[in-house]
Structures are given as structure tokens and as C-alpha cells.
Amino acid sequence: xxxxxxxxxxxxAARQPTIKELKFTITRIKKSPLSIMGLAILVFYIALAVxxxxxxxxxxxxxxxxxxxxxxxxxxxxxxxxxxxxxPNSIHPFGTTEESYDLYYxxxxxxxxAFRVGLMVIxxxxxxxxxxxxxxxxxxxxxDEVLMRFTDMVIAVPGLVLCxxxxxxxPPQFVINLxxxxxxIALSKLDKVLLALVLVGWPSYTRVIRGEILKVREEDYVEAxxxxxxxxxxxxxxxILPNSIYPILIMASLDTGAIVxxxxxxxxxGLGAPSGYADWGQLISLSRxxxxxxxxxxxxxxxxxxxxxxFIFTFVLGWNLLGDAFRDILDPTLRRR
Amino acid sequence: MGNLVEVQDLVLRFYTYEGVVKALEGINLQIKxxxxxxxxxxxxxxxxxxxxxxxxxxxxxxxIEGGKVFFKSKYGKTVNLLAQNERVLRKIRGSDISMIxxxxxxxxxxxxxxxxxxxxxxxHHRRRELLEKVLAQIEKNGIEKKIYKKMLExxxxxxxxxxxxxPIIGRQSRLKKEIRKxxxxxxxxxxxxxxxxxxxxxxxELSGGMQQRVVIAMALACNPTLLIxxxxxxxxxMTVQAQILDLIRRLKKTFRSSVLYITHDMGVIAELCDxxxxxxxxxxxxxxxxxxxxxxxxxPYTKALLESIPRPGEEFKxxxxxxxxxxxxxxxxxxxPRCPFAKPICAEEMPKIKEVKxxxxxxxxxx
Numbered sequence: 001x002x003x004x005x006x007x008x009x010x011x012x013a014a015r016q017p018t019i020k021e022l023k024f025t026i027t028r029i030k031k032s033p034l035s036i037m038g039l040a041i042l043v044f045y046i047a048l049a050v051x052x053x054x055x056x057x058x059x060x061x062x063x064x065x066x067x068x069x070x071x072x073x074x075x076x077x078x079x080x081x082x083x084x085x086x087x088p089n090s091i092h093p094f095g096t097t098e099e100s101y102d103l104y105y106x107x108x109x110x111x112x113x114a115f116r117v118g119l120m121v122i123x124x125x126x127x128x129x130x131x132x133x134x135x136x137x138x139x140x141x142x143x144d145e146v147l148m149r150f151t152d153m154v155i156a157v158p159g160l161v162l163c164x165x166x167x168x169x170x171p172p173q174f175v176i177n178l179x180x181x182x183x184x185i186a187l188s189k190l191d192k193v194l195l196a197l198v199l200v201g202w203p204s205y206t207r208v209i210r211g212e213i214l215k216v217r218e219e220d221y222v223e224a225x226x227x228x229x230x231x232x233x234x235x236x237x238x239x240i241l242p243n244s245i246y247p248i249l250i251m252a253s254l255d256t257g258a259i260v261x262x263x264x265x266x267x268x269x270g271l272g273a274p275s276g277y278a279d280w281g282q283l284i285s286l287s288r289x290x291x292x293x294x295x296x297x298x299x300x301x302x303x304x305x306x307x308x309x310x311f312i313f314t315f316v317l318g319w320n321l322l323g324d325a326f327r328d329i330l331d332p333t334l335r336r337r
Numbered sequence: 338m339g340n341l342v343e344v345q346d347l348v349l350r351f352y353t354y355e356g357v358v359k360a361l362e363g364i365n366l367q368i369k370x371x372x373x374x375x376x377x378x379x380x381x382x383x384x385x386x387x388x389x390x391x392x393x394x395x396x397x398x399x400x401i402e403g404g405k406v407f408f409k410s411k412y413g414k415t416v417n418l419l420a421q422n423e424r425v426l427r428k429i430r431g432s433d434i435s436m437i438x439x440x441x442x443x444x445x446x447x448x449x450x451x452x453x454x455x456x457x458x459x460x461h462h463r464r465r466e467l468l469e470k471v472l473a474q475i476e477k478n479g480i481e482k483k484i485y486k487k488m489l490e491x492x493x494x495x496x497x498x499x500x501x502x503x504p505i506i507g508r509q510s511r512l513k514k515e516i517r518k519x520x521x522x523x524x525x526x527x528x529x530x531x532x533x534x535x536x537x538x539x540x541x542e543l544s545g546g547m548q549q550r551v552v553i554a555m556a557l558a559c560n561p562t563l564l565i566x567x568x569x570x571x572x573x574x575m576t577v578q579a580q581i582l583d584l585i586r587r588l589k590k591t592f593r594s595s596v597l598y599i600t601h602d603m604g605v606i607a608e609l610c611d612x613x614x615x616x617x618x619x620x621x622x623x624x625x626x627x628x629x630x631x632x633x634x635x636x637p638y639t640k641a642l643l644e645s646i647p648r649p650g651e652e653f654k655x656x657x658x659x660x661x662x663x664x665x666x667x668x669x670x671x672x673x674p675r676c677p678f679a680k681p682i683c684a685e686e687m688p689k690i691k692e693v694k695x696x697x698x699x700x701x702x703x704x
Contacts, residue, residue, distance in 0.1 A: 220438045
């Protein structure tokens, strides 16, 4: 036991700077209530996503589908009433949508979809944006010119419109001929949305990272690194990138929310996930004929838009707050202030 | 003593929208072993560019159009740096020649601690030596020894690089400890009071003087034979400046290296240098021993520079006229429009540099 304790003490001593920085980061987070809120919201959503099978156990067919992401329909409601949305009750805590899809189940499982869409799109566009941006910014010249004009072209078209066009235009499967064998990549409807969002999203990252690199490239410490015998690759990875990545990380965190919004918009327009898929935008879209109830009480069917809307709203808010918190915490030029 | 560096007819031009900037036009310089050569001149006369060219660095859109830079490396071979490829140059940079920059705050990467910055130079150029030290410490003939032996055999292999990135397995605690020891030693050498604490600090937590000490530590980490100091004390206040100059002088003796000291401060030159080269608009006008230069300046520009040093109780003198535009420099001697002794020939023909007295070289038609 004492041996273990001395080992632990030694380890602590060796890792002193790391521990110190970690402690500082934690106090930094504690000091800002907004970042705590953002973090709390996201922790809540992560818990929802992880616990989805417990919180909303999949319903066996015929009411449910084998795929847990397909929202179950309540077939116990008489067929005449089934097209109408039903207010929250003991069986349906959040009520039902048109066609009697269970809103509670959809909202819970929709969390996983939201994370999947947001994170995958962001990670993919970040990778593409980083690689192209670093190359354009560091080497400049003709490479820079070609890349930048291409990004200009993509940015010139309104994002949502381009997304819609791409979702419609993308084929359901790609066949790549490798000569000896054929590689078939099937794209589900959700994959198409992801791909379209990535294709529309990466140019803005490229531009931001390029601008940052142009700025950092001229700094003395880059020249100093070169004078100390560093190779181009090393200068890029070790000296330029760590100094220019923070804006893009913050942007990515803010964008995760925005991506979810765009995906919801696409779903609402009927271009997103297949009908009945657990997706917040889809859930609102399912009962779009009932959002406006009647003249005497326009918001009588409040649950059909308010509940999924609240999910989207808080999810996006959480990411935005976290984005601001990231800036305060991660950026070494700001964190000591 | 032989020449460590010999610059011959170096021509550097910048191709910009406005035209071709003739930044360096036929620079000839020699730096002897273990000497301090001062390069003095106005802002924009090409002092820094001379320094960078010796390192083989030309910031875009610059282009070296001609000339040779011979350098005697640690192993006794003399090479023309301008004819070498990047690979060879990278080995020379940092280990044979290193540079100190003007703004210590800007020359340090803000995201790394002092230890990390110095460790980078150490790992880059002295990994083998450090690994040997580590290997000597291990007594047991176990896996650990095997790993370090493998690393010594091929210090730059990819598998080791990948392995090092894996936490816990790749902790390399012994190598890290060794590097830490070395870093603290170097920092102590730089007269930093509390090297253990400073090693863990980020650049912006240090004062200007401390930052410059760290920069010098980085530059000297690999015992270079030539240290290029580009106005290292310009942004520091007088007391710190004196300390840093003392430090450079002392380190130069202990490391037996040559120093190319770039400055516009005549006082620093007088304090530190053995020989001085005076530059004006991309040309060398005079090279002389420091005492000789201050006693008997030969070139009119040197005279004017020395006269313009502010002295208490006297009226401040400045050189009349403007620094020429290097896109369209004046024909002939570039100083002739501002020169009080100008003759007709000065506007027509470029004066060649000649030895007017032993060890005093001047480029002027008066001699």
C-alpha cells in the first residue's frame, strides 16, 4: 500500500504541470455560469442519447418497426382519429403527431440522430477544411488561388438551397470501379443529408483557417522555427496549427448547433430522414398541417411544434454556450487573463 | 584564425508589384572564427536579410540572384550554403548556425512552455547524444534497455514517433527527465534565477529580459558555431540590455562561437564587437576593426553615422536627405545624393570595395 502511495506521489510530481493546467481549466469553467449551463445541457443530452433504450424502450411490431430509430405508431387509437394529433396523456407523455406517431419516443431517439448528424458533419468538414486551409495558407500561390476560387463558388450559393439541391441530386449509391473489383457505397436518405451538409460546410472552415494561417505564418516564431531547422511539415503541425486552430474549434462548436438546425429544416421540407424516422425536424414536419389549429385558438395543438422545437432550441443553445466557453478556456492567449 | 563564413557577391532581390526591390547588391563579408562581427546600418538597409541569407532563408517574394556563402561546418567541411538542398540546410540550421530575433516575445511560440520550446531544439539536433546518456543510466538488461537501444539505432524511425504519441506506453520517462535536466541546466547557464519554475512557464508570463534569455537559450541549446543576433536588445530597456550583452559576451567565450551582431546602435557595437561592417542601402560601405572605425572612420556615411549619435549638451545632428528607395536606387554610389563629399564620378560609377589601410576596407571614390 505504501509502495503504491509513493508511486502515486512520484507520478503526481512528474505530471505536475499537466495537473496544474487541468485544475486551472476547471476553475476557469467554474467561474463562468454560462459555460456551466452549456455543459450541463450537453451532458443532459448525452445522457438522453445513452439512456434512450431505457427511457423509451423500442415497441415490438406491429406498432413499432425492427429498426429502433423508426418511431412507433399507436394503432390502438381508432382509425378515424388516427390522422389527428393527440394531446399528452398517460400513454403518450408528449402526445402524438399526425398519423399517431409517439412524440416522446421520437424526441428521445431523435437526440441520437441530432448528435450523429451534428458531430459527423462537423468532424468531416473540419478535416477537409483543415487540410485544404493549411495547404492554401502555407503554400499560397496557384494552389491557394484555385482552392479559394472554388470555396468562393460554394459560398456564393445560399447554403440551404445548395443543400436541398445536393440531397435531391445525390444518387442512392455510388459504384467505384477499382479495376479488379467494384466498390459499392450505398447512401441512405440520412447519409445524403450528411454528405450534402459536409459539401456545403467545409469551404467556410477552409477560409477561416487559411486567414489565420496567413496571419500566423508571418510571426517571428515561425521564422525562428525555420531558423532552428524545422521542416515545412513540422512548422505547419507544431508551430502554425496550434496557434491558428482555436477560432475554427470555436466555430465548429457553434456550427454543430447550426448544422442540427439546417438538418431539421431539411427534414421539415421533407428532404431529410425517411418518413417516421426519429428526427426532431421530421417530428415537426409530421404534423405540419396541424401547427395552426383553428381561428379561435391558433395554438391549440401546441405540443406538436413546441416539444420538438424546445429540444432543437436547447440543443443548439447548449452548443453555442459551449463554443463561447471553449474560447475562454482553450485559447492560451486568452486563458490567463 | 580562418574564416568561418565567407559571403561573396551576394545579390538578393524582391519581386513586388511596384517593381524589383534590390535589397542586397553584391555583399562581401567574412566572419572569422570566434569573433564578433557587428553589422550596422539604418532600418531597411538589408542587415536582417544578410543574416537570413546566411541561414539559407529568403522570405518570399525574395530571391537570391547570385553569390556564394561558404560556411565551415562543425566537422571541418566547407560548403556553399546557397547550393545546398533543404535537407542539408535544415541540419545546419539550429545546430551549426542559430539566430536570435529582435522581439523576444514574438520569437517564442505562445502555446508551448519554455521547457517544450527548448526541448524541441534539443530533440531535433541532439537526440542521439541524449539517448546515449539515458542508456548509460539503465543498468538492468531488460525491455527498457532494448527499447532505448532500438531508438538509438534509428532515432528518427516512424514506429518510434508513433509509439511516443501513445500515452503511458510511450512516456519515455527517462528521456523526458534527461531533457528536463538539460533544459534546466541551459536555463541556469542563462542566469535565470529559478530555472525549475521558469521551465514550466508560458512565454507571456515572462518579462522581456527573461524572454530574450529563453530565446538565447534556444539558440545556444545545440552549441552552434555561429550565432546570428538580430537586434536582440533593441526592445529591452537599458539595464536589461546591459545584462543581455554581458550574457552574450560570456556565452560566446564559453561556447567558443562566432557572433554576427546586427544592430543600429553604435554604442552596442563599441561595447561588444571585434570588427564592424557598415551597411547602406544594400551595400557594404566599410569594414574595419571596431577601434579603428570609431577613431578614423573612412567612408562619409560612417562619419555621418558617428556624428549623429546623440551627445548630451550638443545639438542633435542627423544625416540630411532620405534613405533611397531600393526599387529605383540612385546610380553610382548609393550614398552620393546625401554625401557632402560627392564628386561627379560618384553619380556614375559604383565604387568597389578596397583595402585602404590594413584591415580597413572601404567602398568610396575618395580613396
